[in-house]
Amino acid sequence: MHMRWWKVAGLAAFAGVAATGVVIVRAERRRxxxxxxxxxxxxxxxxxxxLAPRR
Known part of the structure; x- marks a missing residue:
């Protein structure tokens, strides 16, 4: 059971990195x-x- 949590945490981290990469690529393409x-x-x-004064 202990190893299972590490696998879940690893997959979640991988998904987070992949999602961040997608966001960066989209922003770069738009730029x-x-x-x-x-x-x-x-x-x-x-x-x-x-530079404009704020009201």
Missing amino acids: RAYSPDEVRTRLRERHAEA
């Missing part, structure tokens, strides 16, 4: 979908928002 001009525009917009 690469932008052209350099779109990235530049988005960065400038975010910079302007960060």
